[in-house]
Amino acid sequence: MKRRTWILSALGATGALVVGWGAMPARSRLGSPELMLPTQGDVALNGWIKIAADGAVVLAMPRSEMGQGVHTALAMLVAEELDVPLARVRLEQAGADSIYGNVAMLVASLPFHPLDSEGEHKPAKIKLAEWMVGKIARELGINATGGSSSVADLWEPLRMAAATARASLVQAAAAAWKVPASEITVRDGVMQHASGQSAHYGQMGAAAAGSTPANITPKARQDWKLIGQSAARNDIPAKVMGQAQFGMDVRLPGMLFAAVRMNPVLGGAAAPMDTQAALALPGVSQVVALDAWGGGTGGLAVVASNTWQARQGAQAVKVQWPEAETGAADTVRIQAHLLDALNTESGFTFHEQGLPLKAEQTAVSRIRALYGAPYLAHATMEPMNCTAQVKDNKVDIWVPTQVPQMARAMAAKVAGVKEEQVTVHVTLLGGGFGRRLEVDFVGQAVQVAMACKGAPVQLVWSREEDMTHDFYRPTHLAMFQASIDAQGEVSSLRIKSAGDAITPRWMARAAPHLSGPIDMPDKTTSEGLFDLPYGFLNQHMSHVATKSGVPVGFWRSVGHSHNAFFSESFIDELARTTKQDPLAFRLKLLKDAPRYAAVLQLAADKAGWGKPMPAGRAQGIALHKSFGSIVAQVAEVSVEQGQIRVHRVVCAIDCGTVVNPDTVAQQMESSVVYALSAALFGKIDIVGGVVQQSNFPSYPMVTLSQAPTVETHIVPSTRHPAGVGEPAVPPLAPAVGNALFALTGKRQMDLPLKV
The missing domain is CATH 3.30.365.10 (Aldehyde oxidase/xanthine dehydrogenase, molybdopterin binding domain)
Known part of the structure; x- marks a missing residue:
């Protein structure tokens, strides 16, 4: 068996320094x-x-x-x-x-196949890599x-x-x-x-x-x-009583409020503006031209006595935004480029075993399929916001952030002070999903605060600015090819995907001091494809990393969110092609992966897989591992008045040792609803560098009446705890898509799903 992979390495000024540092014990975290x-x-x-x-x-x-x-x-x-x-x-x-x-987040970025890296008997090279990256993470x-x-x-x-x-x-x-x-x-x-x-x-x-x-x-x-x-x-009582402090709840003596209006073109700069009408409005005190911080977009902010006045002022500013440059981001052109990359570039091999080329040459037949997924916005309930005060050569920021140190670094950079002169107050987050791993809005708030002569100012984005100036989940394509031998069994599986790599773009804007000039292969591009648990003897998985120019970021479950749809839909397609039950087909391929098989069987049993369904309904099944947890889902689906309706989703999860079972169930439910919104409706279109969807009417969410019943079943385990917040997102779309195939006979190969 041959697996290709890469290992992060730490390089010192001399080999002696590296050896000496490497011999030191891991830094204590007490x-x-x-x-x-x-x-x-x-x-x-x-x-x-x-x-x-x-x-x-x-x-x-x-x-x-x-x-x-x-x-x-x-x-x-x-x-x-x-x-x-x-x-x-x-x-x-x-x-x-x-x-x-x-530390765990950085160690998890190593792209090892889970069947190699699980348990106590992992290979020495994997133990060494995890140990080294753990040491680096402790230092950083x-x-x-x-x-x-x-x-x-x-x-x-x-x-x-x-x-x-x-x-x-x-x-x-x-x-x-x-x-x-x-x-x-x-x-x-x-x-x-x-x-x-x-x-x-x-x-x-x-x-x-x-x-x-x-x-x-x-x-x-x-x-x-x-x-x-x-x-x-422990956070619920304060939220129920309205006492919890989210970013937008911050109130300080003498506080001002700011609203932003950014260049419609992603990555565009500020432009000349006529502020006379805005400054004549009640409560408006000033207009500040905004630089493009943290990989974001330039524009303007209007400062006023309250948020409503600031928003009215922002709309009153007359700006002549420059026309988009030739070659500005366009989703149709980007997807054509991805298809060309799939057909012409070999990409980086994340995983290879057996002899797939030989198996293909002796195959009786082959199955090919092209799957695609669009850009997605995060659409957090609380839009981007930050309260900042720059006074006496010190900076205070009150911010809902997932990265307080990076927020501090950004504030220091904008204000021109040392990081030790910045105090970060982390509030509750009204949704994160990866969007608040960015610090563009922090830079804006500090820039505005610097113009407010020591007064604190709360900068809040409108929903429209939030939707049209996100760091989007990348659009990806994946080409699948499987070979069928004379016995009617799958003898090889080849997967090549193409799309932007998130991690190097994020590192370059959020932590440029840690980002090198050369892009390393990014695990997030191929996760959910190179690490499949199924026992195909011959496999090859590669990815072509692209640079579309669209700002991309981590979206709940990252690459797994679309790659699971690709892989589990194709697995289902292989089962149907070889005339096997989708559950039985998967279980046969999981004989060397008993943990996966147990989770899959539990979900199937609890959902009543194989039992007669009510008229007009069908079930679909999917299995996926992400963030250390294995999740299987069975979705019960119908089509009503031309609309897809998901009635019930049964989840089984092995997430290692469980700390709070209620939280596991809550996160399974949250993930299902979030993933279902993306599966049924989620799509960001870009034309001439401008995002076309601007609010929930054009980027809908699942409503209460559309939400399915969600059942959660936890596999008892004594393993180290694994992730819970994201692992139930990836299998939802393929489970629903597979149910639709069972119901209609039509294979869904692109998201969002449609009848």
């Missing part, structure tokens, strides 16, 4: 107490945990809450190890130290919420930090009471001894400070009381 924010009455025990005077626990929170329940899940890990009620864990924003960086300390990686990344560091803090507190009590630490029990944050002595954590916090016991291990699985149990999310 951190020192000085990293915690100093607050009156609280005692920091390490870089993650403080103990309040009343015995409550304060957790440094480095991840953003955007509805995925991460603030609750991570608090549960701490509450479990410290034996305190979940309600007694309070959160404060973590600082910028490297211990808070997301990139704090990002994305890739469904938060719990996976902090599973061990947080439990270790909490377990160490608990041991320090127990040790302090033992010293004060002059009893063995082993005789002290803890319940609900209260330490007790058989002699009758007791104290809550707050009473021993000062005595425990400076103590870091060695040889600490987190609780054994059989001792868990909270992990694995459903728990109410």
Whole structure:
């Protein structure tokens, strides 16, 4: 078996430096107490945990809450190890130290085939690559919420930090009471001894400070009381009561408001403008020309006493936007270029095994298919916004962001100050989906604030600006070719895809100091194609990376979101062509992938696969692994009055150890609705560099009446936790498309789906 892959490498000034650095142990993520924010009455025990005077626990929170329940899940890990009620864990924003960086997300970027890289018996080269990238990630300390990686990344560091803090507190009590630490029990944050002595954590916090016991291990699985149990999310009460602070909720004394109006052409610059009419409107104070920050688009911002006045002022500005240059982005031309690339370029080989060319030469027949997916917008419920204040050579920003360090770097760049002079206040996010991994809107807000003479200003995009100036999921094409042998079995599978690579474009605009001049192969382009679990003996998967000029970014589940539609639709096509049941066909090919087979079988059983359907309905099935989790879905579909109707979606998931089962179910439901909107309606068209869809009437979402019933079934597991926020997105479109084929006999090869 031959698999081609690439490994990220770290290069120092000399070979000796690299060898010396590589021999050093991985940087500890426990951190020192000085990293915690100093607050009156609280005692920091390490870089993650403080103990309040009343015995409550304060957790440094480095991840953003955007509805995925991460603030609750991570608090549960701490509450479990410290034996305190979940309600007694309070959160404060973590600082910028490297211990808070997301190591798991970077390690997951390595493009290894999952059947090679799972479990304890992975090859030495994979272990080495993961170890090296983990070390690099610890040094870089990139704090990002994305890739469904938060719990996976902090599973061990947080439990270790909490377990160490608990041991320090127990040790302090033992010293004060002059009893063995082993005789002290803890319940609900209260330490007790058989002699009758007791104290809550707050009473021993000062005595425990400076103590870091060695040889600490987190609780054994059989001792868990909270992990694995459903728990109410800690962010819900404030949201229900209207007390939660999202970016647009920020209010500061003397605050001004700004609305943007950007060049209609993606990537265009600001233009000469007549501001007289705008400045004559009530409340409008000034108009600021905006540069194109963070790979975005230039334009203007109008500052006023409230958002409505600012928006009216922005529309009143007279601007002569220049005509789009020849060759401006156009989706029809881009898709023609992708097709040409598929036919003329070999691309980068992500995976190869067996002898596919030989199998093709001896085949009795071949099946070819071309699949396509369009550009998509993120369409977060809360449009882009940022509140900024530039005063006394310091910058404060209040921002819903997935990348606080990159937001800080952008603010410092625009204001011309050092990063240490910028304070980032991360609010709740009204949807992220990858859009808030960008910092273009942060640059705009700081530029406007610099013109406001020390007053804080809240910059908010309209829905139209948000929709027409996104960083879009790329449009991709994929060509499939399979060979059928004399026995009627599939003897080879060849896949070549084409489309823009996201990661190098994102790195160049969000972290140019980390981005090199040469594009490395980007796993996100081929994920969901090169890493299929099916046991075809002969395979070849490659990708042709293109540069369309359209700003592209990470969209919920990234490359998996369209590649799963391509691959699982074609797998279904192979089953039908070889006259096999789609479930049985997949299971036969999964004999060496029992985890996948178990998830697939569970979904099929719970959905009643193979049983008679009501008249006019059919089922479709799909299986996909992404972000460490395996998800299978069965969709029950009909066509009513010429419209596709999805009645029921049954999900099965193996996501490793589950922290909060309720959150898993919530994310499966969220993913299904988000993916269904894209599958049925999602499409961004660009003509002359201008996006044609500008609001929900032209870019619809699934409504409540259109939403299906979603059932979630979790496979018990003792593996390390894996992702939950994104893995249920990819299999939805192919499950629905496969059901439509069963219902109509028409194979859907392009998104969005249509009758």
